Amino acid sequence: MRRRRELTPALGLGVGLAVVLTLTTGPSAASASDSADGGADASVDETFRPGWELKYRELFDEEDLDIDMDEIPWKLDNYENVYDTISDDDGDAYWGEMGMGFGQAIRSFRTWEKTKEIGEDNWITVALTGRQQDLTSGKNQPERPGVFHVIRQPETGNIVAELRSDDPTAGAMIRNTRPMPAEYRMEYTVTRYEMGGERYDPETGEWSMWTEHPGFEYGDDGEYSIAPGTPRWNGFTVTDALGRENCKNQYPWPDSQTNAYTVPQCGRGNWNPLNYGGAGYNGLHALTVTDVQNPMPRNLHFWHYHRKVLMDQFATDPDRNNNGAVCNSETGTLTRMQETHRNGVNPWVSGRMNGFNSAGGYYEVGRMAGQSQRFFSDCNNSVPDPDHPGRMIYEDTTTNAPRAMAQSDPRFFPYIPYTFAVERSELGYTLEWSGMFQDVGWHTYRYYRPFILNNNPVWRYNAYPGDHYDGRYNGYARSTTNQFNPDGTRQGNSTKRTWPDMWHANSAYPDFVMMGIEYTNSTEGWLQFDDVRMYEPADNRPAVSILGKGRVDNWHGQQPQLDIEVINLEETVPNVDITVTTDYGTQTFTNVRPDAHPNARFKVNGPIPDGVATVTATKGDQTHTIEVPYEGIDSLQLTTEVSGKCYADRARMDYKVTNTDDVAAEDVTVTTPQGTRTFPSIAPGATVNVSIGTRSDTVPEGTFTVAATAGGDPVEYPFTKDVEYQYTAAPFACDD
Known part of the structure; x- marks a missing residue:
């Protein structure tokens, strides 16, 4: 205790x-x-x-404090090892839409990367990327890259790992080193994440999008460092590593077509700004299952085409027009996301690519390839589980804005952790998220999703050949935008760029599970975590x-x-x-x-x-x-006593509070049906008495409450005691 x-x-x-x-x-x-x-x-x-047997477990300890990613040299990403030719960083979709303008943009910086395998049998891979924006510096490394290190958490003294991205161009994540088996459970525990959303200030009692950066050193001589106390809005600092404002945006892979290739990277409103305005948002991608083999951080559009299931936090800027809603699982009601503290959390699956034309057998690709996003919450409808007769499951819902499962509660960082888990069985995925949630309290959410539900598949769920897939969702992709010719001129409306076989019958996409910061043009912040586990099926x-x-x-x-x-x-x-x-x-x-x-x-x-x-x-x-x-707690020890007496024809109550503890009780509040009294302190062994009139000739049944905090050393809880008082005289009447 x-x-x-x-x-x-x-x-x-x-x-x-x-x-x-x-x-x-x-x-x-x-x-x-x-x-x-x-x-x-x-x-x-x-x-x-x-149903599961523990295969691997990574608990970070004293020895891990010596992990030094700086010993590993940065490697230039020359875009030769591409995952696909559509939306990878040097993808055809961007060249086709922006032409030579995209070539100029992507050559204006260099992307660097590094990896390190850790844990038993090197089962975990750390993957970091960063962008070198000043090509005249003579340094072959990024200014503010993604970071992985193991630290001693100052608030708790616990040893945890941290993934950090102090610029939206940096990626930092961990993943499995080898493909996951056909059935598995992967989980890990997060004690803090600072990736946008409002934060509570206990001194003012208010929530705010403004926070302060704790400070972090970057550069060989600290030249790209962030000073402690630097303001952050929705998780973003105002300036980038080179001290430039209006540079935190989606350059060079914009979220909407704005002829962005004709404007410079930095400038008010350029390239879909992230830290203000109608496109602004931040977020944490806590756990993602992808069809990409040996993945590295990549641009936002790439991941919108390569995810199977996902759990994330979505923190929109107040100026962003967001019609999303947050579910309260206790009441079954929805609240508009704009009316919340922007800490909505979303478990969801990726459906097939948008724009499927079943008659023509192709997918219409607007600007970029993307998938439908299908969200879970306890506010969704229940439908029969096709894999288990008689069982009911929550149906995933596709909307034009997220329907969040709940709101995380950052007031409890880092003392009450969140646990994220994904399970893959022979027939489907289960997403699990547990921790402390606003308006709900301590809770665990679990959602099972068959690979196919009502003809809506989980995108590329087939991990191995013949894995419950017959090619029914295959088709080629066809661009709907006017493409650029190599000479920089626009093609006619009738010219369509195509890519074959988006999901053919003999395909296989083994699962890789990513945890951390996977985007390289969208999000900024850090997360601290521990206890990464992988389970395999067991007959137990x-x-x-x-x-x-x-x-x-x-x-x-x-x-x-x-x-x-x-x-x-x-x-x-x-x-x-x-x-x-x-x-x-x-x-x-x-x-x-x-x-x-x-x-x-x-x-x-x-x-x-x-x-x-x-x-x-x-x-x-x-x-x-x-x-x-x-594990219990030993709260402040107080005893209470209630008595009543008559003065003329009016009843008067005495409420006594005695401090039987060995430390002072401070900020004592006694709340009664007749009023409230406060006391700055009650010394050990001392008693205070609240004598208060009822303005009545009878005394009804009721309760009174005592609230106090301990003096000296802090204790786990403020003390609150509810006491019922009742009199045997029936009725207690002063005019008898």
Whole structure:
């Protein structure tokens, strides 16, 4: 049980918020008897996942602090090793649309890259890129490249890895080194990401798009460094590495056709600006499954044509016209994204290329190749799962703007992490995202998507030849824009550029899973992460497959709360009944469908010691029991007393609060039905009394609340205690 700990505010996260947080165990499950009466085993394996066996795990430690990417020389990307000829960095689509203007643009800089394999059997590859924008410097390296390093997190003291891009031209990601197997689970834990969206200032109590950069050194002599305190808007600093304003844009791969090749890179409104205006946005691509082999960071349009499934955060500029919405899974309601703090998170799948003409057998490619984006949320409709009769799943929805699953809550960085996971089975993908979400609290979301649902496929899902694919979505791609001739003149409207076989029957696209910053012309910021895991299929499913997670927190800012979340990992019906038993009561959930995740919440007056919850799941005549441990907190110790008396014909109440702790109680607030009183401090052993009239001749039943924080060392929580008072005299009347 954790009593007190010192916390250091960083990046605008003040102690006033930090002290209400606690770090507890992550996902926990235990093997148990599969008999009808259950019977949990005492041993707990926190890496256990029903149906999966851990193959690799990368936990960054002291030795990893010595990883030095600077020892690896930068290699010039000369665009010879292309992934495709359409939308790769030197792709035909850009030459066809912009002609010699694109040639001038792409020759105005150099792109550099480097990789490093890490972990057991070198199973992870770090991939970094950067752009050299000053070709007169004589330096064969980028000014502000992508960064990977292992650091000791200042707020927690934990060792974590960091991927960083302090310019939208830099990419930084990790991925699997070898193709993923036909079935797998990949997951990792992110403790902080700063890739746009509003941030909360505990001193003002307000949210803002403005934040401050902590500072970072770039260049051999620090000549391209960013000073601590440099302002950031939606995650972007104002100037680039060369000190230029109005240069953070999509150059030279613009998102919309604006004849951008006729204007310089830097200039107000040029090349679809990212850090302001109608095209402005930032975001984190936390986990992407791609059809590209051995991928490296690339331009935005390239990835819009090469993703299978994705989990991202999308942070739009306030001036961007965004019709997207955010789902509240507790209420089932949608809120316009413009009315939120712009921390919407999106799990989604990529459908087939846009513009499919089934009669002609081709895809119409407007400016660039792209796929339909199909979003998941609990606000979507439920539809039958074609792979598992009787099972219902959430249908993915295609819209002209994202429909976010929820809003992440950066107020809890880096103390409460997010876990991202993707599973590939024989029949489909499952996306999983767990952590703390605004308006919802601590939660896990899971969405299963068959490879084909209602004739909508996951793009290039076939990882190996014959992998449930018969070529039905193949076709050639045909450009709809007027193309440039080599001499710089425009071709006529009847001339169309074509590319054959977008998805032929004998194709195969093994999965590569990318985590980090994959764009090289769109996003800026950094993420800190740990505990990267890869699982392979295993025959270890218990009679009823469930997973339990335990956490103690007070995310709502009131009294301590114990959360026991249970995830139904069964893939078939009948649905499951779940019972959660703790020292603070029992809660039961019936008819829990696959991938659902009920959360048993127990509010507690006072401390919550370390403990274990018992979870029993029943499916038909099968029962399985697990034990879920949790780490408690020792909150401030206060006792309360209520009494009443009559003065003439009016009742008067006395509310007493005694500090039985060994530290002072500060900022004490006593809230009663008759009013509120505050006290700067209550010394150890001291008592305060709130005597207050009711203006009534009777005393109704009711509650009063005491809220306080501990003096001296900070504790995990402000203390809140709800006390019910009731009088045996019936009624308590002063005129009797």
